Amino acid sequence: MSSEIAVKALIFDVFGTLVDWRGSIAREARQALEPLGLTLDWPAFADAWRGEYQGAMEEVRSGRLPFSKLDRLHRRNLDIVLTRLGVDGQVDEAVRARLNLAWHRLDAWPDVEAGLQALRRHYLLAPCSNxxxxxxxxxxxxxxxxxxxxxxxxxxRDYKPKPTVYLHACAALDLKREQVLMVAAHSSDLAAAAAAGLRTAHIARPDEAGTGLGESAPRVPVDLAVTDLRELASALSR
Amino acid sequence: MSSEIAVKALIFDVFGTLVDWRGSIAREARQALEPLGLTLDWPAFADAWRGEYQGAMEEVRSGRLPFSKLDRLHRRNLDIVLTRLGVDGQVDEAVRARLNLAWHRLDAWPDVEAGLQALRRHYLLAPCSNxxxxxxxxxxxxxxxxxxxxxxxxxxRDYKPKPTVYLHACAALDLKREQVLMVAAHSSDLAAAAAAGLRTAHIARPDEAGTGLGESAPRVPVDLAVTDLRELASALSR
Structure with missing residues (x-):
């Protein structure tokens, strides 16, 4: 990387960067809703649910809503999507509550477990997720x-990409911003982290949002761009 | 334990309960100050530094000071103790800054690593420390x-034993208060946790503050009282 200041900690975006939200949510939605007789396009259901994500957080970022945990925003978004699909009356409270926790049951991309283990030998690691x-x-x-x-x-108590989220992470670790590397598969996240003074690394997740619908390369300047976490660990150990 | 509601998470006091602050701070103070020609009673130095702990936090709890991290309060307390000992002029900023981080270099009691490993198989684990x-x-x-x-x-953003600290911990884990067991070697901590609705377990640390100067048994009603974390793991697996 370009600067002389050594990175001490890596902080990670999670949805899309470390876990396959689309495949996992499609699976979970099918398991929850198919027994009720619903036949939907499950990946499209995942996309619709995720599609409400930024709008809900923007209510908090803008100050129109007080801070609410993402679980609560996910629930609001689930209700919106079920209504839009016209299946509101077929999905009761218990099913919604359990389906909402599908976001707690997402599977990692195959490189993540080994990649984090290798990175942990040299760096502090923490998620910096919404x-x-x-x-x-x-x-x-x-x-x-x-x-x-x-x-x-x-x-x-606020949402990325507002700078306070990145700065709280650095402050919690007692590190200068340039000692912290933000790792994400999304250029918007990395642009905001860089603007806040952090170092940045882009992970390619070309199929995150469907085949070819993720970022295969960064669209903004970054300190490092790699294909996965194993390559990140190799690049940082050089 | 007495209730039918299953405990899902254990949260831990750290100073005294998991780590030997007195022996570790005495060692660190000696390493930092002896090379300057100072000869002090090192355990007494540790006691004096720790003696300022509650007073400093009370400034925050009462609202007289905005929330400040414990590292900052420790530094204020270190300066007070050095002045009181009449060695203020002999300890420069760099030595103080390094000595202040002695609290990041405390050693665990011998049962802790294995005890936490065993407990982790069945429970979520987190420190709930100041x-x-x-x-x-x-x-x-x-x-x-x-x-x-x-x-x-x-x-x-506040200090134990104020209820908000215990309640924030439960809320962060999305657990009811009665699903969370507070583990500590101090009756005051456990009394506050119980008053906030949590379950409680007392660990005996009879020599925490010097031989025989810790609590060998709880002075308040608790759900469990054990000698160390290995015994806690056994008691909870029954």
Whole structure:
């Protein structure tokens, strides 16, 4: 990387960067809703649910809503999507509550467990996600990750890409911004982290949102661009 | 335990309960100050520094000071103690800054690493300490602990034994208060946790503050009282 200042910690975007939200949510939605007689395009259902994500967070970022955990925003978004699909009356409260926690049961991309293990030998590691703490805890348990701390939206009580989220993460670790590397598969996240003074690494997830519908390369300047976490670990150990 | 509601998470006091602050601070103070020609009673130095702990936090709890991380309060307290000992002029800024981080280099009691490993098989585990996040991260790395999250004062932006600290921990894990067991070697901490609705377990640390000067048994009603974390793991697996 370009600067002389050594990176001490890596903080990670999670949805899309570390976990396959689309495939996992499609699977979970099918398991929850097919027994009710619903036949939907399950990946499209995942896309529709995820499609409400930025709008819900913008209500918080703008100050129109007080801070609410992502679990609560996901639930609001689920209700919106079920109504839009015209199946509102067929999905009761218990099914909705359980389906909403599908975001706690997402599967990691295949390189993540080994990649994080290798990176942990040299760096502090923490998620810096818009997901809430309990969601991060459940994903770590499910996928065998060892975080040093859970940072991100719930600590900052606001949502990325607002600078306060990245800055809270650096402050919690007592590190200067240039000692912290933000790792994400989304150029918008990395642009915001870089603007806040952090170092940045882009992970290619070309199929995140469907085949060819993720970012295969960064669209903004970054310190590092790699194909997966194993390559990131190799690049950082040079 | 008495209730039918299953405990899902254990949250831990750290100073005294998991780590030997007195022996570790005495060692660190000696390493930092003896080379300057100072000969002090090192355990008494540790006691004096720790003696300023509650008073400093009370400034925050009462609202007289805005929330400040424990690292900052420790530094204020270190300066007070050095002045009181009449050695203010002999200890420069660099030595103070390094000595202040002695609290990040505390050693665990011998039962802790194995005890936490055993408990982790069945429960979510997190510190609920007045120590800040970076301090908890460093202690975990030093002593080989795997936390699910770092909870406690910095998340709640207030200090135990105020109920908000325990309640923030439960809320972060999305658990009811009676699903969370607070583990501590101090009756005051457990009394406050119980008053907030949590379950409680007392760990005997009879020599925490010097031989025979810790609590060998709880002074308040608790759900469980054990001698160490291995016994806690056995008691909870029955």
């Amino acid at each position: 997901g809430n703490i309990s969601l991060m805890v459940d994903l770590a348990r499910r996928n065998g990750w060892h975080w040093d701390a859970i940072l991100g939206a719930e600590l900052a | 120590g800040n996040i970076s301090l908890m991260v460093d202690l975990a790395r030093r002593n080989g602990w795997h936390w699910d999250a770092i909870l406690g004062a910095e998340l709640a």
